[in-house]
Amino acid sequence: MSLRAQRGGLDGRPALGARHPHAVESRDVLHGGGGLWALPHGHPHSRQALLCGAGLAVLRGPGRGLHPKGHRLQLPAAVHQGEVNFTVSTEALRTEELCGTELAVVPAQELVDTVIKPLRVLPGGILEEKSHSSLLCQEASEEISLQLPANVLAGSERAHVTVLGDIMGAALQNIDRLLAMPYGCGEQNMVRFAPNIYIQQYLEKSGQLSPEIRDKAQGFLQSGYQRQLRYKHKDGSYSAFGESDSTGNTWLTAFVLKSFGQARPYIFIDEKHLKDALGWLQRHQLESGCFRSVGKLQNNALQGGIVDEISLSAYVTAALLELGQPLTDPTVTRALQCLQESSRTSDLYTRALLAYAFGLAGRTELRDALLQSLAQHSVSAGGQLHWRRKVKALPSPGPYWDQAPSAEVELTAYVLLAHLSLPNVSAADLATASQIVRWLSKQQNPYGGFASTQDTVVALQALARYAALTYSASGTVSVTVSSPARARQQFHVENANRLVLQRAALQEIPGQYTVQASGSGCVFVQMILRYNVPPPKSSATFELRVETEPKECSEGAASRFSLALHARYRGERSATNMVIVEAKLPSGYVPAKSSLGQVRPDSASHTVRIQGLVHGESPAPQENTDCSSDP
Incomplete structure (x- = not known):
């Protein structure tokens, strides 16, 4: 100072x-x-x-x-x-x-x-956050306990409760930061782009799309559209780094194609980009009607459970149908033939994708048969319904209460989409869907997203579809949050304020709280706990070594010193997926501009970007960040 x-x-x-x-x-x-x-x-x-x-x-x-x-x-x-x-x-x-x-x-x-x-x-240290999400309908209540770990930094704990009258409200409030992750490459840019479409579709169908919300969402769509074109190849395909990659990626190209097509009612999309991407996919369709897997995803979590030719072909086929391609289109006809011949797969994720694709195509018998087989493997408890993959799923990185692995969220979301895929949704499908929605809503993070990337995209698409089918402008709900120490917060939700985020701080940490809803209708309640802990010392996955020059804090180093970071992957995977190394400078210090040019990626990295980070509750970066991969 x-x-x-x-x-x-x-x-x-x-x-x-x-x-x-x-x-x-x-x-x-x-x-x-x-x-x-x-x-x-x-x-x-x-x-x-x-x-x-x-x-x-x-x-x-x-x-x-x-x-x-x-x-x-x-x-x-x-x-x-x-x-x-x-x-x-x-x-x-x-x-x-x-x-x-x-x-x-x-x-x-x-x-x-x-x-x-x-x-x-x-407060210093590493921010951790937990969220307990509930969709409470009619007369319902829940007991929620706020607990702190033994190594919490004193005074860093804080908690609050939020109440919304709409299941899509949390995502709408945080559409620009659904996940605590960087954005900017061709893969992750789409995670920001696609949910804007689903939210606008829902608000439009329910008559809640105000000019302010429309302008905000369309602004995100327009910027995301222009940014995505940077990653287009001359042959019409898309990849994480565009022409810097040797070839486009089948999955990402299909994702971009359907998203651009669905965005047409809201922003201008050049039809040439749609034709180019569609032509590239058609050129990579096999004689069997399936689609060839081409290219590499830098973020291998983004494509979710798609790991083989059948699941990839089911995804591409569903994308073509969501785009609006007619069933008489030869590409679609051949693709459906490929899927029909492979519908006896034992993989639950692939079955869910197939059921969704057949539902979009109007193949009701095939869809129903797949849903019946999936029902035999469902997990039902407390009026909630979800699915677990047979392959042991990796634990989710997020520390949220009761949060399932991202693969299970995505699998369950595809089952929900399959139940809602027909033009006229039956009462039986809607009843099953409501049980799935209760489980999915509990997996949402504090920003309205989920654990990872593709599960966020698919789950929000499914929730938006369900919300549009079940929307009702009538009904009022009162929510009371209380504790044994007689702390009490009350909220009132009606149609006029259903999209308004109501929030109140919770002072008793640790503490026990009761959330009770009464009235007619449903409310989405989140209890969010944040605290800081010391940085972990484990080097089981990554080895990090930090060196300073000079070694000691001498008089000269008080105003300027050099910092060297050495990171090495020590995990069991053959490749790390995407890696971010964040150097948080001591208070009052900024990087010397003359030294930034010395930061260079190694031969396995694509990009290094120096950026400022936002201090505070949100760990999301302030600016767009390019992705980097370090095997």
């Missing part, structure tokens, strides 16, 4: 300016001029620290006399997180010391200048 005093006007009145870091962590120690101050911990009173003359530039000359020790810093007592204000004052004092060869002149009035500066305090 630095202070600067100067003459504020022609009469020589002092004026003070202060420069300080954007944010500090609660245990940081900052240097200011010739003094030293730290955020106090556990101190019952405010603390004052005097900053000595090295932090104040005394401007010499007549009428500019300022005593070098005339400014003070006042800090509040123990603060672990949040925003605090600090006050710095300078006072012109009479002194016998000469300014050069002249005696300093002290103005008769306005001897003091004061600045008040906000300083953001962060």
Whole structure:
């Protein structure tokens, strides 16, 4: 932190300016001029620290006399997180010391200048967050317990409850940050693009699409469309890095094709891009009618459970039908023949995809047979229904309560889409769908997305379809959140505010809460707990080594030092998938521009991007980030 005093006007009145870091962590120690101050911990009173003359530039000359020790810093007592204000004052004092060869002149009035500066305090460590989501209908209640781990950083815990009258409300509120992940490459850009379509389709069908929401969603669609064209190959296909990749990718090209087609009612889409992508897929259709797997996905989690020719062909066929290709189209006819000959597969994920594709094609008997076989493997409990893959799924990276692995979310979402795929949805299909929706809603993260990428896209598409079929403008619901200590929060939801996010802080952490809904209709309730823990020391998956130059914090290093990061993958996979190395600088430091050019990817990486990160609740990056892959 630095202070600067100067003459504020022609009469020589002092004026003070202060420069300080954007944010500090609660245990940081900052240097200011010739003094030293730290955020106090556990101190019952405010603390004052005097900053000595090295932090104040005394401007010499007549009428500019300022005593070098005339400014003070006042800090509040123990603060672990949040925003605090600090006050710095300078006072012109009479002194016998000469300014050069002249005696300093002290103005008769306005001897003091004061600045008040906000300083953001962060708890430090690694942010962890948990969310408990519930779709409560009619008269319903749930007991929810907020618990903290043993290694939580003191004072970092915070929690709140949100209430929305619409199952799509959370995704609508956070459409630009459904996942805590970087965006920018040809794969992940589509995760931001596609949900805007599904949400607009739902709001349009339910009559809730306001001009403000439409403009916001269409803005995202327009920017996402233009960005995606960067990753188009000359042959019409798409890949993560466009022409930098040797070939396009079958799955991504089909995903882009159907999404561009579905976006046509909302933004201008050049038909040439659709024809180019469709032509590329047609050229890669095999004699059997199936589609050839071409290219590589940098983010192999994005394509979900698609691992073989049959599941890929089912995905491409469904994409063509969602695009609106007629059943008489030779490409579609041959693709459906391929799927029909492969419909006896034992893989549950492939069965779900096949059931959805056959439903879109109007092949009711094939769809029903597949859904009946899937029902035999369902998991039913507490009025909820979902599916688990036979292959043991990897645990989800997200620390959310009761959150299932992303593969199971995607599998279950495809079953839901299959039940809703016919033009006229039966009462039996809708009853089964409601049980699936109750389970899916519990898997949502605090931003309305899910654990990973493709499960977020598919699940939001399925939920939007269900919400459109079950929408009702009537009904009011009251929600009460209470605790044994008599803490009580009440919310009222009706049609006029069903898309309005209602939020209240929860003070008892740890604590036990009861959420109770009464009335007619449904509400989506999320209880979100956030806290910080020390960085993990385990190197089971990645080995990270940090070096500084100089090694010790010498006087010269206080203003400038070099930082070297060495990361190596130590896991069991043959390739890491996508990797992000984030270097969080000490408070008050910024990267030296001259050193950024020295950061270079190795031969296995595609891109390195230096960016600023947003401090606070959302771990999502502030700007678009290109993907990188490090085998």
